[in-house]
Amino acid sequence: MFESMRPPETPAAVPAIGALASFLDLLPALDTTELGEGALIDVLAGAEATKNALSALQARAAVALDTVVRTRHAAEGIPREKAGAGIHTQVALARSESPHMGHRLVGMAKAVVNEMPHTHHALATGRLSEWRATLLVKETACLSVEQRRQVDEQLLADPRVLEGVGTRALVARARKLAYAVSPSAVVDRARRAVNDRRVSLRPAPDTMSILSGLLPVAQGVSVLKALTGEADRLVGIGDGRTRGQIMADTLVERLTGQAMAAAVPVAIQLVMTDRALFHGEGEPAFLPGYGVIPAQVARDLIRRAGGLRAHGTRTADSRAPGSDAGGTDDLPAPQQLAWIRRLYTAPETGDLVAMDSRARIFPAGLARFIETRDQCCRSPWCDAPVRHHDHVLGWAAGGKTTAANSAGLCADCNYSKEASGWRTETVPGDRHTTVITTPTGHHYRSQAPPLPGDTS
Ligand SMILES: [Zn+2]
Helix, strand or coil: CEEEECCCCCCCCCHHHHHHHHHHHHHHHCCCCCCCHHHHHHHHHHHHHHHHHHHHHHHHHHHHHHHHHHHHHHHCCCCHHHCCCCHHHHHHHHCCCCHHHHHHHHHHHHHHHHHCHHHHHHHHCCCCCHHHHHHHHHHCCCCCHHHHHHHHHHHHCCHHHHCCCCHHHHHHHHHHHHHHHCHHHHHHHHHHHHHHCEEEEEEECCCEEEEEEECCHHHHHHHHHHHHHHHHHHHHCCCCCCHHHHHHHHHHHHHHCCCHHHCCCCEEEEECEHHHHHCCCCCCEEECCCEEECHHHHHHHHHHCCCCCCCCECCCCCCCCCCCCCCCCCCCCCCCCCEEEEECECCCCCCCCCCEECCCCCCHHHHHHHHHHHCCCCCCCCCCCCCEEEECCCHHHCCCEECCCEEEECHHHHHHHCCCCCEEEEECCCCCEEEEECCCCCEEEEECCCCCCCCC
């Protein structure tokens, strides 16, 4: 879906870049079939140490990039609170990681390079993996720089301590040392963990889904108690459902404010082709926020809603942009228990229809269209949900409020996009395509994911 391109001005003559490039060219040609048992073990161990040492190089490069960008921002007179914007996204794009991971990688790099010399040494000499270094950074994150140095010294001044030590044992040692240098910091960290509370949804087999909540312990216990209490009450008066089913139903009812009889949430958006909806064809549908579902499950969902008021966008080119989808003839009369917004996809291209607006803010229909087309943040490697309906070419610069000039972004990626020296533009493609150009001139291409009906 994404690809990156090296700009022509990259100084390939810089020895470090040249060395890495020739090293990379060399590796696929290394023939392991000719090697004996001992040499193969040496290749395995040597490659592992090399990966670790390369991680240390990446950490140093990220720290240096951070300095260079902040210096440039200062020279450009960018206010202090905005200085450094987009650095983590540059690192993430270069490493084919999400910007969320980019944050962690830059934080880890700064800690290891600037504050944990022994950890850095173990990484750079291949004895410690990037993952284990990350865990050591995490375990000492609550400490002051001085305290962190102390733990680093006590833990790894003698690198032989790493020999044969499992990851869990290493983390336990670091945690014990951190607690010894500052018991209060570790306790405070537990209190701050509340800030990480969140809810997420991920697909499970058989068109089921797993809703998870990371909650402070008291709230987690009280949620469960409320659900088990309701299950006890209903089982007591002869409800035919199992306790698990009642708890699950109660969770949905209390969160959506809707009785389970309605079976379908207040407003979900189904994307499916006309062929799959009306002619029983098997092309899978797409449910934003979940992913691909079988066509029959999508049809069941519509029928179980007890009716349907289509409120969506047909994508066949013959229709006027933005016109309501029709064609509900074969479905029961609307009971309006639920609304399903169907966004048809054009059978030929799988594209959703183009819509536009004169307003600066994307109207609700167009916003839903963008969320459906893009499915998640359009930044390469970013899986975050769409939070911003962004003008690819900014409104102030004459960009229009159209589907073509839009991209769904998460808040973080939108912030990076606005940073100094960044540029995004739409380019022609089979599906909606944008190219991001970072301040270094590197290009990253982002294409909207395929939708039902798309054969490409
Ligand atoms: Zn993003």
